[in-house]
Amino acid sequence: MGRAPCCEKVGLKKGRWTKEEDEILARYIKEHGEGSWRSLPKNAGLLRCGKSCRLRWINYLRADLKRGNISEEEEEMIIKLHATLGNRWSLIAGHLPGRTDNEIKNYWNSHLSRRAADFRDGVVVNVDLSKLPGGGKRRGGRASRGVMTAAKEKVKEKEKEKGKRKSKVAEAEHQKDEEQQLKEDDDMALSTPSSHSQPCGAAQSEEQAQGSASGLTSDDGHDEDPLALSEEMMSALLGPGSPKLEVGPDGSCMDSDSGPSVVVDGESGPGGPTGDVGQELGDKAIMDWDLMGLDISTAGDMWDYADMDVVVPGGGHHQQQQELMSDLFFLDNM
DNA sequence: AAACCGGTCAACCGCTAGCTC
DNA sequence: TGAGCTAGCGGTTGACCGGTT
16 A cells, blocks of 8 residues: 655645745755655644745745846757757756756746747748657656666666777777866856756657647647747847757758757667758768757657767767767657 | 835645655 | 655745735
């Protein structure tokens, strides 16, 4: 049988937190650490639900939170990530250190969604959610640890095998990248500390990778994608000097000259990068680093990325490779 | 000065996946 | 094995605040 109920709803305080409550909660977590949210209010002497305590800590009291306005860089990042991930606020927050999912969600709803709607002039990205498992609908629920664990195991095994047949060139590149990583700061926008602790997509279950129901589906069943960003809209949002976006003939959106592109080399299965992702170079495909160019309409097909050698041209380092592998895994599990 | 209005954001709600017993 | 609980997620609500009439 299960455990006792999380908390008695009767007699618990609701609404805004007082300064005193904040202090009690912060002091308790400082002494005892995070977790055990169920017993926390009782132990700390708070008349709050554990859920409420957790939310207050995560969204407001945590020491590593960045206070203040969202910067232009962060805004740009949110727009790009939202175009790729949809309303996956926790994933987006994982790429923005010090920002919470709630904060980003609020910022999007109050600042960016309206701007996006102003610019939207039709369907830009084809997202046929009916082809995705579950019909493209999803609600909350935590990320699938099972999927993540299984994937890590799978990647480890593949890497073991791959290590044996890896080319000398790639090995030299890899070694060089690791050396560089020690010396230089990572100026890649997507290579943030938090994104390492929460690998993008690696923890996603099959259903979670479908995008939120309200974000990606329309009530009348059309394929309209409210998250789609046209070239005009993105250019306006990103401002002068921003990378120029290109809209592919199939409607996919791609960022043609932002950041280092990534060459994905090797076997790419159906629905893989070739043809759908950026520019083709023989058996290689140039993939936009932020994955803006991915055509998720083909996501139903599996893509054995683990067999690929991922090389970042121009001396990209190992960290970027691992970031990419995380993102690829996310797409693999869509 | 007061009423109204719209924007922002903290907090709540309902749901799901995974875990525990 | 399955019922029930926990943790975490995204959507929604409503209090608060500043600007306008």
